[in-house]
Amino acid sequence: MLDLTPKEIVNREALRVNPCKTCQPVGAMYAALGVRKCMPHSHGSQGCCSYHRTVISRHFKEPAIASSSSFTEGASVFGGRSNLTTAARNIFDIYDPDIIAVHTTCLSETIGDDMGSYISDLKIPEGKHVVHCNTPSYAGSHITGYFNMMKGFMNYLTEKTGIPNGKTAIFPGWANPGDIRHLKKLCEAMKVRTVMFPDQSGIMDAPMTGKYELYPPGGTTISEIRSLGDCRRVIALGEFTSLEPAEHLEKKWKVPFDILPAPIGVDFTDRFIMALRRISKIEVPYDIEERRGQLVDLMLDSSQYTFKKKVAVFGDPDTVLGLTSLCLELGMLPKYVITGTPKEDFAKRARDLFEKYGAQDCLAKANADLFELHQRIKNDRVDLLIGTSYGKQIAKAEDIPFIRAGFPVLDRYGGPLLPIVGYTGGIRLAEKITEALMDRQDRDCKDEDLEAVM
Numbered sequence: 284m285l286d287l288t289p290k291e292i293v294n295r296e297a298l299r300v301n302p303c304k305t306c307q308p309v310g311a312m313y314a315a316l317g318v319r320k321c322m323p324h325s326h327g328s329q330g331c332c333s334y335h336r337t338v339i340s341r342h343f344k345e346p347a348i349a350s351s352s353s354f355t356e357g358a359s360v361f362g363g364r365s366n367l368t369t370a371a372r373n374i375f376d377i378y379d380p381d382i383i384a385v386h387t388t389c390l391s392e393t394i395g396d397d398m399g400s401y402i403s404d405l406k407i408p409e410g411k412h413v414v415h416c417n418t419p420s421y422a423g424s425h426i427t428g429y430f431n432m433m434k435g436f437m438n439y440l441t442e443k444t445g446i447p448n449g450k451t452a453i454f455p456g457w458a459n460p461g462d463i464r465h466l467k468k469l470c471e472a473m474k475v476r477t478v479m480f481p482d483q484s485g486i487m488d489a490p491m492t493g494k495y496e497l498y499p500p501g502g503t504t505i506s507e508i509r510s511l512g513d514c515r516r517v518i519a520l521g522e523f524t525s526l527e528p529a530e531h532l533e534k535k536w537k538v539p540f541d542i543l544p545a546p547i548g549v550d551f552t553d554r555f556i557m558a559l560r561r562i563s564k565i566e567v568p569y570d571i572e573e574r575r576g577q578l579v580d581l582m583l584d585s586s587q588y589t590f591k592k593k594v595a596v597f598g599d600p601d602t603v604l605g606l607t608s609l610c611l612e613l614g615m616l617p618k619y620v621i622t623g624t625p626k627e628d629f630a631k632r633a634r635d636l637f638e639k640y641g642a643q644d645c646l647a648k649a650n651a652d653l654f655e656l657h658q659r660i661k662n663d664r665v666d667l668l669i670g671t672s673y674g675k676q677i678a679k680a681e682d683i684p685f686i687r688a689g690f691p692v693l694d695r696y697g698g699p700l701l702p703i704v705g706y707t708g709g710i711r712l713a714e715k716i717t718e719a720l721m722d723r724q725d726r727d728c729k730d731e732d733l734e735a736v737m
């Protein structure tokens with residue numbers, strides 16, 4: 284399929300081929316799905332909303348509910364005020380959410396819809412809420428949309444009563460429900476009372492009960508979001524996803540924050556556990572230490588298969604940096620580390636990791652695409668690919684083992700239910716990596732070398 288990708292790399296500024304990101308509203312919709320009884324609302328045409336819902340539903344294998352302002356030619360010319368007014372009335376009447384979270388699209392941004400004024404003129408039923416954020420898709424990526432929606436909720440809802448609630452807010456960054464559940468377990472084990480915001484667990488991993496629920500009983504509640512201003516501290520996971528919301532809350536309500544990398548791998552998880560320990564001041568429970576030891580043991584046992592293996596990691600910036608850190612801990616060489624999200628500090632953070640582990644001849648790049656990654660692999664190949672489903676064509680064309688991780692993973696099942704964060708997630712990833720490399724070795728070796736016991 285990609286057999287004709289040329290080896291020669293030409294510098295491109297204004298064109299992305301096979302992008303390594305999607306558009307802002309996808310992130311805004313996913314953030315809104317992490318709030319209880321919330322209807323994400325796409326202010327634009329139905330096509331945008333369908334695409335955003337589709338990509339989220341296909342990743343999670345769960346229905347991603349959302350409504351649309353259903354722009355047609357008239358709204359495109361005269362603005363979407365009346366569409367939003369009608370939509371809000373219908374949504375509250377028919378679907379009865381507690382809150383509608385409106386995000387914009389390319390079209391409504393281009394015509395310059397004044398969302399603040401539209402929403403202030405809405406007739407909102409007693410006890411219900413409408414919030415919004417601007418998500419122009421020609422800037423940033425779905426990661427930008429995700430934190431913009433978080434800031435939208437905080438803008439409208441947060442308050443400071445002056446009575447501290449003793450809780451720590453955790454901003455999990457872009458995480459699967461399986462990751463969020465695991466983060467909550469770690470906080471509980473460390474005796475830290477938290478507000479997880481947003482929290483897609485219970486919603487995007489709802490169990491089969493035989494009865495469809497429009498609003499499954501998960502998500503951050505409106506009162507929890509309100510209370511963020513009274514939290515003692517924020518632990519913001521993932522600089523590129525969570526720094527802006529953390530700064531926003533600090534500026535608005537003077538809530539201090541720790542910014543930490545996504546807790547993937549040993550070192551990055553250690554930092555998270557230590558941050559929790561600084562808050563609760565308890566000893567780390569033995570079962571967390573035991574799990575850490577098991578991960579380190581697994582890494583040592585399998586190092587003969589991972590050591591110096593070249594890997595390309597691609598996807599969202601915080602996930603990619605976490606995966607890169609884990610690969611370096613496994614003794615691998617992260618030859619290409621790329622994200623499509625345009626954040627220049629990303630390359631610096633990745634280079635800091637290369638330096639820390641003495642990894643040479645590795646390339647890190649933000650605002651990159653998978654076409655370029657493929658070209659680089661054609662010039663200097665890798666032993667393993669780790670990233671989203673969109674890498675499968677490269678894996679097939681170049682016959683490289685491929686591990687799916689990050690968002691979106693459209694062509695596999697079950698991934699969002701299980702963590703990649705924490706020591707438990709590290710064990711899962713280390714197993715996947717070792718297995719992929721050993722499967723390849725078994726496939727390619729001579730019959731007489733095919734050992735059952737290694």
Ligand code: SF4
Nearest residue numbers: 306331334388389420
């Ligand atoms: S038109 Fe804009 S908002 Fe709609 S799907 Fe395309 S990039 Fe996303």
